[in-house]
Amino acid sequence: MKILVPVKKVIDHTVKIRVKTDATGVETQGVKMSINPFDEIAIEEAVRLKERSIAHEVIIVTIGLETHQDILRQALALGADRAILVTAESATMLEEFDSLDIAQILKLIALKETPDLVIMGKQAIDDDCNQTGQMLAALLGWPQATFASQVTIESGIADVAREIDGGIERMAFQMPGVITTDLRLNQPRYASLPNLMKAKQKPIGTMKMSELNYTPRQRIVTQTVFNPPKRQSGQTLSSVSELTQRLFETLSPSS
Amino acid sequence: MKALVIAEIDKHSLKQATFSCLAAAQKLATTVDLMVFAPVDHALHTYDFRGWSNVILVENITCETHLTAEAMTETILSQASTYDSILFPATMFGKNIAPRVAAQLNVGQISDVIDIESSDSFTRPIYAGNALAKVTSSDTVKIITIRTTAFSPIAESGPSSKKLTCPFLMEKWQKRVWVEKREGTQNLRPELSTAKVVVAGGRALGSAENFQLVEKLADIFEGAIGASRAAVDAGYAPNDYQVGQTGKVVAPELYIAIGISGAIQHIAGMKDSRIIVAINNDPDAPICQIADYTFIGDLFKVVPELIHELTTRKRYG
Ligand SMILES: Cc1cc2nc3c(=O)[nH]c(=O)nc-3n(C[C@H](O)[C@H](O)[C@H](O)COP(=O)(O)OP(=O)(O)OC[C@H]3O[C@@H](n4cnc5c(N)ncnc54)[C@H](O)[C@@H]3O)c2cc1C
Numbered sequence: 001m002k003i004l005v006p007v008k009k010v011i012d013h014t015v016k017i018r019v020k021t022d023a024t025g026v027e028t029q030g031v032k033m034s035i036n037p038f039d040e041i042a043i044e045e046a047v048r049l050k051e052r053s054i055a056h057e058v059i060i061v062t063i064g065l066e067t068h069q070d071i072l073r074q075a076l077a078l079g080a081d082r083a084i085l086v087t088a089e090s091a092t093m094l095e096e097f098d099s100l101d102i103a104q105i106l107k108l109i110a111l112k113e114t115p116d117l118v119i120m121g122k123q124a125i126d127d128d129c130n131q132t133g134q135m136l137a138a139l140l141g142w143p144q145a146t147f148a149s150q151v152t153i154e155s156g157i158a159d160v161a162r163e164i165d166g167g168i169e170r171m172a173f174q175m176p177g178v179i180t181t182d183l184r185l186n187q188p189r190y191a192s193l194p195n196l197m198k199a200k201q202k203p204i205g206t207m208k209m210s211e212l213n214y215t216p217r218q219r220i221v222t223q224t225v226f227n228p229p230k231r232q233s234g235q236t237l238s239s240v241s242e243l244t245q246r247l248f249e250t251l252s253p254s255s
Numbered sequence: 256m257k258a259l260v261i262a263e264i265d266k267h268s269l270k271q272a273t274f275s276c277l278a279a280a281q282k283l284a285t286t287v288d289l290m291v292f293a294p295v296d297h298a299l300h301t302y303d304f305r306g307w308s309n310v311i312l313v314e315n316i317t318c319e320t321h322l323t324a325e326a327m328t329e330t331i332l333s334q335a336s337t338y339d340s341i342l343f344p345a346t347m348f349g350k351n352i353a354p355r356v357a358a359q360l361n362v363g364q365i366s367d368v369i370d371i372e373s374s375d376s377f378t379r380p381i382y383a384g385n386a387l388a389k390v391t392s393s394d395t396v397k398i399i400t401i402r403t404t405a406f407s408p409i410a411e412s413g414p415s416s417k418k419l420t421c422p423f424l425m426e427k428w429q430k431r432v433w434v435e436k437r438e439g440t441q442n443l444r445p446e447l448s449t450a451k452v453v454v455a456g457g458r459a460l461g462s463a464e465n466f467q468l469v470e471k472l473a474d475i476f477e478g479a480i481g482a483s484r485a486a487v488d489a490g491y492a493p494n495d496y497q498v499g500q501t502g503k504v505v506a507p508e509l510y511i512a513i514g515i516s517g518a519i520q521h522i523a524g525m526k527d528s529r530i531i532v533a534i535n536n537d538p539d540a541p542i543c544q545i546a547d548y549t550f551i552g553d554l555f556k557v558v559p560e561l562i563h564e565l566t567t568r569k570r571y572g
Pocket residue numbers: 013037038125183456457458459482483484485486497498499500501502503513514515516517518519520521524534535536537540552553554555
């Protein structure tokens with residue numbers, strides 16, 4: 001079984017982001033970047049399936065820039081076998097892709113690589129869209145299992161526990177299909193130094209966007225990015241009876 | 256302009272999220288249809304449609320039907336051609352289906368909309384709500400998920416309610432994808448995403464037994480229970496209690512955060528609450544910066560005292 005894991009480079013989750021003064025986006029200059037945390041969980045799940053000999057190959061793909069090689073090396077150090085980098089002509093072009101563009105490009109990669117399973121993050125923590133996995137499944141005509149917190153693979157069937165609004169849903173699909181990961185699927189490992197060294201020998205195939213013959217849509221366009229309204233800071237209370245009083249005030253109909 | 260709203264339901268009712276979506280849809284269209292995936296008889300007898308006209312009930316659904324994203328998408332697509340926009344609540348339910356519908360229509364999708372400026376311009380949070388983006392869409396059909404806390408639900412609109420039907424299209428998918436079972440969290444409390452009061456607990460609670468402190472406090476307010484990711488990961492609370500960037504988004508009248516530090520990912524899910532109360536032993540915890548009332552102290556001392564005072568005051572006025 002072959003698993004394809006799409007990943008995205010995003011501002012690290014520990015960084016406090018700053019909106020650019022010209023309101024075109026968020027400052028990325030000199031800011032720590034990492035693999036999207038949900039994608040790390042996807043890589044981990046794929047690698048575990050390989051370690052249990054359920055999968056024989058784990059392929060990472062990212063749509064990005066030359067400078068995104070680093071996250072691919074990182075993914076390879078975590079145990080993936082090889083990686084594909086699809087480069088956009090420019091950073092601006094990359095920013096203008098919407099989720100459907102990315103899903104369309106991933107579809108072309110999937111048609112080339114013919115994986116049995118795609119495992120990817122449920123959302124990227126930059127645009128918080130939560131769309132690409134579902135879109136990719138639809139474009140390929142495949143079933144999907146989103147927000148997975150447990151995955152079991154047996155005789156061509158993926159059994160998935162999904163985190164839904166009211167609890168857990170257990171569902172299954174006939175492969176091939178797309179799984180998107182939730183936080184509790186696993187705890188990703190750290191790349192060890194020897195594995196980081198070994199990852200340097202692993203192949204990264206690079207192709208230009210233009211080689212794929214796909215014209216981006218650029219239909220959903222970000223016009224401005226701005227700061228949300230700030231909450232006023234409040235009061236520190238010093239006794240439980242004062243706190244009780246405030247709680248009563250908050251909930252009394254006249255407030 | 257014509258819009259279609261996909262209803263979020265449970266066994267007993269159309270959820271509040273549905274009525275918020277209808278309110279949002281009214282900003283986009285003059286005619287708004289509501290599609291309901293439930294057994295027709297059950298829907299007609301049990302659900303309060305608030306007098307909404309133009310309800311589309313999906314036929315041949317029983318309690319045993321596998322309501323998969325794939326089959327629901329096919330069904331929605333079979334009706335999609337006359338609509339300028341299709342709206343879903345931005346809940347796990349809506350997020351599961353909306354992108355699939357969009358991709359099959361070859362249009363983009365706009366997630367978590369908090370404001371509708373015009374039929375093609377929307378505001379949505381990015382970076383866990385630390386920034387807002389105004390986006391425009393030039394797609395012919397707009398597929399949108401609605402941050403339901405940002406739109407007041409529609410009120411009762413009258414007695415009449417036109418009901419149409421359409422078939423559930425599952426043949427293509429039923430051998431390829433199926434639901435085995437749903438393990439619902441047993442819950443007699445108000446629903447987390449629409450409750451007036453939410454009492455939430457974090458890592459500091461330390462165990463599932465201690466988490467009952469949070470439950471007891473919630474009981475007094477007849478409120479819902481929330482949790483941080485750390486509390487859920489540690490098994491103190493079920494997954495559907497998680498509030499935050501990747502959990503539920505709530506905006507109650509009162510949010511009490513107990514032993515929660517207020518990481519950006521948590522704040523993303525509750526910062527639009529009207530009054531925020533933080534109980535924490537660390538005055539520098541980020542939650543204290545956004546709280547209206549902060550109480551610095553050991554939760555294991557403060558919360559029992561608070562429960563005691565509240566019950567006494569409630570009893571004796
Ligand atoms: C991709 C990603 C997505 C995430 N999504 C979410 C999400 O949706 N929701 C979410 O909540 N988190 C999310 N997180 C996790 C988030 O970053 C924090 O790790 C988490 O919210 C911390 O939970 P906590 O506040 O309970 O724990 P901690 O940060 O450990 O805070 C515990 C707090 O309790 C206080 N405390 C300790 N003992 C006591 C005591 N005896 N009395 C009173 N106070 C005490 C401490 O001072 C501290 O402030 C996400 C993280 C990532 C990377």
